[in-house]
Amino acid sequence: xxxxxxxxxxxxxxxxxxxxxxxxxxxxxxxxxxxxxxxxxxxxxxxxxxxxxxxxxxxxxxxxxxxxxxxxxxxxxxxxxxxxxxxxxxxxxxxxxxxxxxxxxxxxxxxxxxxxxxxxxxxxxxxxxxx
Amino acid sequence: xxxxxxxxxxxxxxxxxxxxxxxxxxxxxxxxxxxxxxxxxxxxxxxxxxxxxxxxxxxxxxxxxxxxxxxxxxxxxxxxxxxxxxxxxxxxxxxxxxxxxxxxxxxxxxxxxxxxxxxxxxxxxxxxxxx
Numbered sequence: 001x002x003x004x005x006x007x008x009x010x011x012x013x014x015x016x017x018x019x020x021x022x023x024x025x026x027x028x029x030x031x032x033x034x035x036x037x038x039x040x041x042x043x044x045x046x047x048x049x050x051x052x053x054x055x056x057x058x059x060x061x062x063x064x065x066x067x068x069x070x071x072x073x074x075x076x077x078x079x080x081x082x083x084x085x086x087x088x089x090x091x092x093x094x095x096x097x098x099x100x101x102x103x104x105x106x107x108x109x110x111x112x113x114x115x116x117x118x119x120x121x122x123x124x125x126x127x128x129x130x131x
Numbered sequence: 132x133x134x135x136x137x138x139x140x141x142x143x144x145x146x147x148x149x150x151x152x153x154x155x156x157x158x159x160x161x162x163x164x165x166x167x168x169x170x171x172x173x174x175x176x177x178x179x180x181x182x183x184x185x186x187x188x189x190x191x192x193x194x195x196x197x198x199x200x201x202x203x204x205x206x207x208x209x210x211x212x213x214x215x216x217x218x219x220x221x222x223x224x225x226x227x228x229x230x231x232x233x234x235x236x237x238x239x240x241x242x243x244x245x246x247x248x249x250x251x252x253x254x255x256x257x258x259x260x261x262x
Contacts (some may be wrong), residue, residue, distance in 0.1 A: 001240045005243040018163055020151055027158025032214040034151055044239060076235040077244055079227050083163040085235045096210050102205040108175060112136040114207055 006037055010093040014035040016052055018083040023090050023102075024073050030088070030095035033060075040075075040084065047072050049086055066126045068092045092121075099123050136224040137168055147183060148238050149214040150241050154233075161219070161226035162234040164191075171206075171215065176211050178203050180217055197257045199223045223252075 009017050016034040033051040035043065039059055042050040049070035053060035059074055063069030070088040077084055096103040098119060107115035140148050147165040154161055161254055164182040166174065173181040178202035185189035194200030201219040208215055227234040229250060236248035 005239060008244060020163060022158075022160055027194060029151060029160065029216050031153060032163075032209060045134055066179040076247075077237040077239070078163060079229050079231075079236065080236040083235075085160050093186060098210050100210075102212070103209040103211065104214075106208040108136060108206040108208070113139060116207075127256070 006041060008081055009037075009040070009076070009084075011037065012082065014054075016054075016058075019049075019051060019086060020083065021049060021070055021086045021095065023095075024087050025089075027103055028102070030070075030090060033070070035084065043086070045070055045073060050081055050086060053102060056060050056124050063091060066092070066094070066097070068094050068126070094126070097123060097126075099126055133184065134172060136173060139212055140168075140171070142168065142197070142213075145185075148183075150180075150217060151214065152180060152183060152196070152201055152219050152221075152226065154226075155218050156220075159233050160235055161201075161221060161232070166215070174203055174207060174217070174260055178221060183252070194222060195258045197223070197225070199225050199257070201226070227255075228254060230257055 010124050011017055015031045015036050019035045020032050022060040036052040037050045045118040049062040049072055050058045069091045072088050075084055093101055099121045100117045100119055105114040105115055107116045142148055146167050150166045151163050152161045170181045170183045180193040180203055182191045200222045203217050203219050204254055205218040206215055215218040224232055230252045231248045231250055238247045241248040
């Protein structure tokens with residue numbers, strides 16, 4: 001497969017595209033992150049989600065530290081070409097570095113943000129073996 | 132309700148936060164856009180999605196031209212505070228300006244991007260009455 005399809009992405013001024021991960025089956029939106037060209041290319045080729053870490057300024061192979069890889073079932077592109085949607089199988093059932101299923105674990109109610117998802121595994125345990 | 136909760140958002144250097152709209156019921160991710168403080172405040176107060184149009188540099192009250200408003204059932208915030216997820220009821224069943232249900236109407240296959248969703252209503256008809 002040639003990489004012509006990568007040229008249809010509208011990379012932002014930092015060379016990144018927004019990437020949303022949605023869980024296959026449950027439909028739960030797990031996280032939003034960013035990808036550069038290499039991250040998206042590797043994701044498509046290898047079938048595992050690879051992001052670009054803006055804080056660390058390097059490729060972030062999701063699960064490299066936690067083991068919580070995302071197996072990518074499908075990659076979708078939006079009308080503007082500036083966001084991709086990954087339909088994924090979430091290994092360990094934990095996408096968030098806080099140990100929760102989804103990163104979207106706060107919901108707005110009349111008093112502000114309230115937590116709606118339990119910590120399934122403590123972060124100190126998740127990252128212990130791989131640190 | 133005071134607006135203390137807005138201070139927990141990590142606005143980017145342009146004063147924006149990423150906003151993902153997901154359809155209630157179907158779980159379909161409809162679109163990704165951006166919000167500034169006023170857009171998110173109005174969305175929470177009025178129950179209809181208001182975004183910030185980066186191309187037009189003004190508030191974009193979703194549906195103002197198309198009639199395809201989004202009634203917001205829930206607003207979620209991610210762990211980093213830099214992305215919100217709106218669970219919405221999509222009026223007209225069309226979120227995309229191209230007349231499709233979702234903006235994510237392209238899927239990557241071995242030959243590149245392929246369209247996976249039909250145009251439900253031609254854009255020239257959608258925008259005719261309101262232009």
